[in-house]
Amino acid sequence: MNNNEMPKYISLNPGEEVLEKHRAWQGCPTIARTKGGRLFAGWYTGGMFEPCINNYNVLIQSDDNGETWSAPIMAVYSDYDAMHRNIDIQLWVDDKNRLWVMWTHSPYYIDSTPATIKAPFDSNYHKEFTGIEVLICNNPDSDELVWENPRVVCDGFLRCKPIIRYNGDYVFPAYDWVNKDNYMLRISKDCGETFEDLIAAKKPQNNVFDETMAYEVGKRLCIMARTDLGYCLEAHSDDDGKTWSETVEYQKAPSSRFFIGRLSSGQLVLVRNAAELLRDGMKVCLSEDDGATWPYELILDTRIILSYPDLEEGENGDLYIVYDRERDNRLHLNKDTWTSTAAKEILLSKINVQDIYNGKLGENSYTARVISKAEIDTVEL
Secondary structure, three states: OOHHHOOOOEEOOOOHHHOHHHOOOEEEEEEEEOOOOOEEEEEEEOOOOOOOOOOEEEEEEEOOOOOOOOOOOEEEEOEOOOOEEEEEEEEEEOOOOOEEEEEEEEEOOOOOOOOOOOOOOOOHHHOOOOEEEEEEEOOOOOOOOOEOOOEEEEOOEEOOOOEEOOOOOEEEOEEOOOOOOEEEEEEEOOOOOOOEEEEEEEOOOOOOOOOOEEEEEOOEEEEEEOOOOOEEEEEEEOOOOOOOOOOEEEEEOOOOOOEEEEOOOOOEEEEEOOOOOOOEEEEEEEEOOOOOOOOEEEEEEEEEOEEEEEEEEOOOOEEEEEEEEOOOOOOOEEOOOOEEOOOOEEEEEEEEHHHHHHOOOOOOOEEEEEEEEOOOOEOOO
């Protein structure tokens, strides 16, 4: 599909309007790496802050291992005809080296207005989420990226990476955010062509961003989820999701996304805030006993208001980790001038597994490198 055939809310050649000088906030990044070594990163932005009918997603790429990055090569805007905010981009490269660029539909209503800080803003943006849409590139290492037709793949809100199970099933942790008693996974047995719902463990609370993550311990299917109870929780199934354990507290943690996944060498890796109850600091941890203990850790960042880490594994133990810092202008806001000194940064750390064992960076590693910084410091355009 070429750019001229895309729905009008998707641009494969976005203009100046999506550049950093036109962004007042940005956050919730994601990263993916192809078999050929190309990196893609994405996040969402647009309008004065989130949530807003002017939100949109951007996608950038790097062909030099993250040293430099392109301007946006894709923008997914709100679909004003369908009255959808298209938000929370999520990237994934599957076992066939296909790049999945996914985002969540969030409906808004006829009386919704663009968000401002000076005046009350609509509270109806987060009432429901209608599903996950995807653009797939079958050869993301090619000079010219060719995309399949966009399609809706499943219901829910996808904010974390899918996994592929021991039996080849694709597991998408696309959750139901409100008024659901159980965690939900979406399972595909045909490499992502169709999905069915899998009802997982009972939730201890509703109306919370679950941001569920899935991983395996042998053939055991495990989930972890965010809560606002002061901890992240864990549950598991030993019969491919037919029955589930009760949820239990896993670690003290702030109400924020984290990342957990299995490395190709077998260890589990966890990226989360360094603080127990605040979105402060960022660290990466390793477990050699399937998450029972996490004896190895490396501090990536000691600053405050850090969130939404995502990780991709490279070659030879290299790990690429993105997260955001002070993502919008409601932080450090001067109400006399209506300006803000918030950082509004997307950050990249490139480290090696051996760095985590050593507890310090190797000579080819770095942390908290700014790959994008939004430039608007006022609260109204």
